[in-house]
Amino acid sequence: MVLELHVWGPAFGLPSIDAECNAAIAYLNRAVSPGQWIVVADHDTAISPNNEFPALRDGSSYIAGFQNIVQYLQQYPAGPYSLDSGLTSQQTADKAAFSAFLETTARPLLDLSLYTSFENYSNITAPAYTAILPWHTNYIAPPTHRDAARARTAHLGLGGLDVDTSGLESPETGAASLSGEFEAAKKAAGIPSDSRASRPGLLSLGRQKGIQGLLSSPVYAARFRLDALANDFLGPLFDLLGKKNYLLSDSQPSSLDCLAFGYLALMLYPAVPQAWLKEAIQARYPKVVKYIWRMREELLGGGEEIKAADVFSLTAYRGRSDIELEDARRKIGLRLPWHPTPSEPPSTMVLNIAREIASSIPILSLAFRRSTIQPSSSPSPSTISPNQTSSLPSPLLLNSLAAFSTAVISAIAGIAIHQSRYPRSGDLFFEAPREQWQGLGQAGDLLGALAEHVRAEKEWSTRWQSERSGGDGGMGADQGMATVAEVGVEGGRERTHSVPSTREHIT
Amino acid sequence: MPSEEIEPGDNAQNATTPQPRRSFFTVPPPIKRLFDKFPLLTYPANELPLRAPRNRHQHALYIFTTTAGATKGAPSYNPSCLKWQTYLKFSQLEFRVVSSNNHASPSGALPFLLPSSPDISKPLEPVSSDKLQKWALNNGGAAVEEPSDLRYEAYLSLLDHRIRRAWLYSLYLTSNFTSIAESLYVLPTSSNSLVRLAIAYELRAAAEAELLKHSTIVNAESLYEDAKEAFGALETVLGDDEWFFGAEKPGLFDASVFAYTHLLLDDGLGKGWAESRLQNIVMQRGKLVAHRGRILAAYYPSA
Numbered sequence: 001m002v003l004e005l006h007v008w009g010p011a012f013g014l015p016s017i018d019a020e021c022n023a024a025i026a027y028l029n030r031a032v033s034p035g036q037w038i039v040v041a042d043h044d045t046a047i048s049p050n051n052e053f054p055a056l057r058d059g060s061s062y063i064a065g066f067q068n069i070v071q072y073l074q075q076y077p078a079g080p081y082s083l084d085s086g087l088t089s090q091q092t093a094d095k096a097a098f099s100a101f102l103e104t105t106a107r108p109l110l111d112l113s114l115y116t117s118f119e120n121y122s123n124i125t126a127p128a129y130t131a132i133l134p135w136h137t138n139y140i141a142p143p144t145h146r147d148a149a150r151a152r153t154a155h156l157g158l159g160g161l162d163v164d165t166s167g168l169e170s171p172e173t174g175a176a177s178l179s180g181e182f183e184a185a186k187k188a189a190g191i192p193s194d195s196r197a198s199r200p201g202l203l204s205l206g207r208q209k210g211i212q213g214l215l216s217s218p219v220y221a222a223r224f225r226l227d228a229l230a231n232d233f234l235g236p237l238f239d240l241l242g243k244k245n246y247l248l249s250d251s252q253p254s255s256l257d258c259l260a261f262g263y264l265a266l267m268l269y270p271a272v273p274q275a276w277l278k279e280a281i282q283a284r285y286p287k288v289v290k291y292i293w294r295m296r297e298e299l300l301g302g303g304e305e306i307k308a309a310d311v312f313s314l315t316a317y318r319g320r321s322d323i324e325l326e327d328a329r330r331k332i333g334l335r336l337p338w339h340p341t342p343s344e345p346p347s348t349m350v351l352n353i354a355r356e357i358a359s360s361i362p363i364l365s366l367a368f369r370r371s372t373i374q375p376s377s378s379p380s381p382s383t384i385s386p387n388q389t390s391s392l393p394s395p396l397l398l399n400s401l402a403a404f405s406t407a408v409i410s411a412i413a414g415i416a417i418h419q420s421r422y423p424r425s426g427d428l429f430f431e432a433p434r435e436q437w438q439g440l441g442q443a444g445d446l447l448g449a450l451a452e453h454v455r456a457e458k459e460w461s462t463r464w465q466s467e468r469s470g471g472d473g474g475m476g477a478d479q480g481m482a483t484v485a486e487v488g489v490e491g492g493r494e495r496t497h498s499v500p501s502t503r504e505h506i507t
Numbered sequence: 508m509p510s511e512e513i514e515p516g517d518n519a520q521n522a523t524t525p526q527p528r529r530s531f532f533t534v535p536p537p538i539k540r541l542f543d544k545f546p547l548l549t550y551p552a553n554e555l556p557l558r559a560p561r562n563r564h565q566h567a568l569y570i571f572t573t574t575a576g577a578t579k580g581a582p583s584y585n586p587s588c589l590k591w592q593t594y595l596k597f598s599q600l601e602f603r604v605v606s607s608n609n610h611a612s613p614s615g616a617l618p619f620l621l622p623s624s625p626d627i628s629k630p631l632e633p634v635s636s637d638k639l640q641k642w643a644l645n646n647g648g649a650a651v652e653e654p655s656d657l658r659y660e661a662y663l664s665l666l667d668h669r670i671r672r673a674w675l676y677s678l679y680l681t682s683n684f685t686s687i688a689e690s691l692y693v694l695p696t697s698s699n700s701l702v703r704l705a706i707a708y709e710l711r712a713a714a715e716a717e718l719l720k721h722s723t724i725v726n727a728e729s730l731y732e733d734a735k736e737a738f739g740a741l742e743t744v745l746g747d748d749e750w751f752f753g754a755e756k757p758g759l760f761d762a763s764v765f766a767y768t769h770l771l772l773d774d775g776l777g778k779g780w781a782e783s784r785l786q787n788i789v790m791q792r793g794k795l796v797a798h799r800g801r802i803l804a805a806y807y808p809s810a
Contacts, residue, residue, distance in 0.1 A: 049724070049726075050722055050723055050724040050726060051723040051724055052722070052723050052724075065722075065729070067729075067733070068729060071732075089743050090743060090744075092740070092743070093739070093740035093741075093743035093744050094658060094661070094740075096665065096736045096737060096739070096740040097658060097661040097662045097664070097665050097740050097744070098658075098661045100661070100664045100665045100668045100669050100733075100737065101660060101661035101664040101665075103664075103668060103721070104664040104667065104668045105660075105664065107721075148720070148723075151720050152720050152721070232660070236657060236658075236660045236661055239657035240657060240658070240661075372715065372719060372723070372724055372725055373680060373715065373724075373725045373727075374724060374725065374726045374727060374728075375680075375681070375727050376681075376727035376728055376731065376784065389685075390685045390689060391689070391690075391694065392689065392693070392700065392703050392704050392707055393700045393701070393703075393704055395704070398701070398704055
C-alpha cells in the first residue's frame with residue numbers, strides 16, 4: 001500500500017507553506033523508500049482527524065500531525081520506517097525535549113514573522129496562499145491561520161507589528177502600541193505627559209524623525225523584543241548542534257532534524273520585507289544557516305526551488321498511469337513524488353462554501369460547529385468511583401430557568417410590539433363607565449319593584465274606591481285584591497330579570 | 508428715670524465685692540466641678556480587628572490554598588503556586604502563606620509576594636511570579652544557583668507545554684473536574700449556586716480555549732501520549748542524580764517538576780483523581796516519584 005501524505009501546497013521554494021508539513025515531507029523522503037509514498041498538495045482539511053495538515057493516509061486510516069506520523073511509521077509493519085532507531089535513551093529524551101522546545105519557541109516566531117506582522121502577511125504570506133489554494137478556500141484558510149497565530153502570540157505583547165503601514169504616516173498614530181495610544185489620549189486631554197518618548201529631547205530631531213523617533217516606531221521598538229525571542233530559540237539550538245553534523249548524533253539525521261528543518265527553513269527562505277528573523281539567523285548564527293542548507297540537500301534531495309505552478313501543472317495528468325506521471329515529474333524537474341490533487345466535484349465545493357458561510361453567522365454557527373474535544377477512548381480504571389456527584393446545580397435547572405425567563409420576556413415584548421403596531425383608537429379604559437350611575441344595583445331593582453307595587457296598590461285602591469262609590473259588590477273587591485297580590489308577586493319575581501317586561505305586565 | 512438711678516447703684520455694689528471677670532465662654536464652676544470628675548475610667552485601647560494585617564515583618568506569599576493549609580504552610584493545590592512556594596523554600600527565605608485568589612493579584616494571576624517593609628508607612632511593591640526568581644536572589648539568604656546546562660530551556664518547555672496541557676485536559680475536561688477542580692476552585696469562591704455554575708463553565712471554557720491555541724482539535728490520546736513521553740524524558744535526564752542536571756542543591760527546575768508530580772501523586776487532592784491516567788503515567792516513573800518524596804520530606808514535613 002502506498003502511503004499518501006497530504007500537505008499544504010508549496011511556497012517560498014519549499015515543498016510546503018507549513019512547518020510541520022515540511023518536516024513530514026523531509027521525514028518520509030528520508031525514511032520511506034521511493035515508490036512507497038506520494039505527496040499531495042491538498043486544501044480540504046476535513047479529511048484530517050485533527051483538521052490540520054500534514055495528514056498521512058494509509059488505506060482508509062488517517063494519521064495527523066508530525067509526531068503522530070513519525071510514531072506511526074516507526075511501528076509500520078512493512079519494515080519500520082524509522083530515523084531514530086540508533087539513538088541512546090539520553091538522546092531519545094533530548095529528542096522529546098527539543099521537539100517540545102521547537103513547538104513552544106519556534107512556532108511563535110514563525111507566527112510573528114509570517115502571520116502577525118501585517119507587512120509580511122500582506123506582501124508574502126497571503127500571495128503564497130493564493131497560489132496554492134482554490135479561490136473559495138483562499139477566503140477561509142489564510143485568515144483562520146492568521147487568527148490562530150495572533151491568539152498564540154497575544155501574550156507576547158507584540159501587537160505593534162500587526163499594524164497597517166499606512167497608519168505609520170501620521171505621527172499621532174505612529175506609536176500604535178497601547179502606551180502610544182495612552183500617551184496620545186493624555187496629550188489630547190491636555191495632561192502633561194511624563195513619558196520620555198514624548199518629551200522633546202536631544203535625540204528627537206523632529207516629529208518621529210530623530211533616532212528616538214526611529215527607535216520608538218513600532219517596528220524598531222518591537223525589534224529588541226523580537227531579537228531576544230529569536231535568541232531564546234536559536235541559542236539553545238546552536239548549543240545543541242555544537243560541532244556535530246546533526247542535532248543529536250554525528251552520523252545520521254533524526255526526526256528532530258526533520259522538525260528543526262521544517263521550522264528553520266520557513267525562517268530563512270521567505271523573502272519577507274521585515275526580515276528580522278532572517279537577519280538574526282544570518283548575522284549571529286552562520287553555522288545554523290549552513291546547517292539549514294545541508295539539511296535541505298540531504299532531506300529533500302536537492303536545493304532547487306519548488307514552484308507551486310509546477311506542482312499544480314500535474315493536475316493535467318490526473319487519472320493517468322504512474323509511469324506517465326513519473327515522466328512528467330522528471331520533465332518539470334520535481335524530485336519529490338508529487339501527485340495531482342484529487343478532483344473535487346462541484347457539489348462538494350458548493351457544500352463546503354455553504355458550510356463555511358453558515359459557520360461564520362453567529363447563531364447558525366452553533367449548529368455547524370464540530371466538537372473540538374475528542375475524549376480518550378479507554379478511560380483508565382480508578383480507585384474512586386468516576387460518577388462523583390457534583391455539588392453544583394445541574395445545567396438543566398439553569399436551562400429551564402433561562403427558557404422560562406426568555407418566554408416571559410418574549411411574551412411581554414410581543415404584547416408591546418402588538419400594541420405599537422395596532423394602537424387602540426381613543427383612550428384606553430380599564431373599566432367601562434356605567435350608564436346609570438344613580439342605580440343601586442339589585443337593591444335598586446327590588447326597591448323599584450316595591451315602589452311599583454305600592455303604586456299599583458294605590459291605583460287599585462283608588463279604582464276600587466271609585467267603583468265602590470259607583471255601587472259595586474263586595475265580591476268584586478275581593479277578586480280585585482287577589483289579582484293585585486298575584487301581580488305583585490309575579491312582578492317582583494320578573495323584576496330581577498328585566499324592568500321593561502314587568503312594566504308591560506302591569507300596565 | 509428711676510431705673511437709671513438704680514443701675515449705677517448695682518454697679519457700685521458689684522464693685523464692692525470684686526469677682527474675676529467672667530467671659531461668655533467660661534464654664535460655670537458647678538459644671539466645671541462635675542466635668543473635672545471625667546473621665547471616671549480610662550479603658551485600654553481597643554484591639555485591632557481580626558482581619559487587620561499582622562505579621563508585617565514577614566514576607567507574604569499569596570497562593571491558592573485552603574485556610575487550614577495557609578496556617579500549616581501546606582503545599583498549594585495549584586501547580587504554578589506550588590512551584591514558587593517550593594522555590595522560596597529552597598532559597599531558605601522566611602515567608603508566610605496567605606490563601607487568596609486571582610482577583611487579589613495585581614497581575615491577575617497568582618502567586619505574588621508582598622515583601623515585608625521596614626517602614627510600615629511605606630509598603631513595598633508586590634512582586635509578581637515572573638520576577639520572583641530575581642527578587643529571591645536579591646533578598647534571599649541562600650542563593651539557589653541554576654545549572655547552566657544547554658538543555659535546561661528545552662526540558663523546561665516539556666513541562667510548560669506537554670505536561671501542562673495534559674494537566675489542563677485531565678483536570679478540567681474529564682471527570683476530574685467534579686472530583687478535584689470543583690471542590691478546590693469553584694466551591695470556595697461563592698455560596699450562590701448560579702455563580703458557582705457560571706464559574707465552573709468559565710473555567711472549563713478557558714481550559715479548552717488554552718488547549719485549542721495549539722491545535723484545532725483537543726485529542727485526549729495524543730495529549731496523554733505527549734505527557735507520557737515528557738515524563739519519560741524527565742526521568743532519563745534526572746538519571747541517578749539527586750537533583751536535576753546534577754546540581755548540588757534543588758533549584759527552580761526541581762520545583763517545577765515537583766509542582767506537577769506532587770499534585771498528581773497526591774491522593775488527598777480534592778476528592779481524589781477520578782480519571783487517573785495521568786497519575787498512573789507518573790507512578791510508572793520511579794525516579795520521579797522518589798524525587799518528589801525527597802522534596803516533600805525535606806521541605807514540607809507537616810504535609
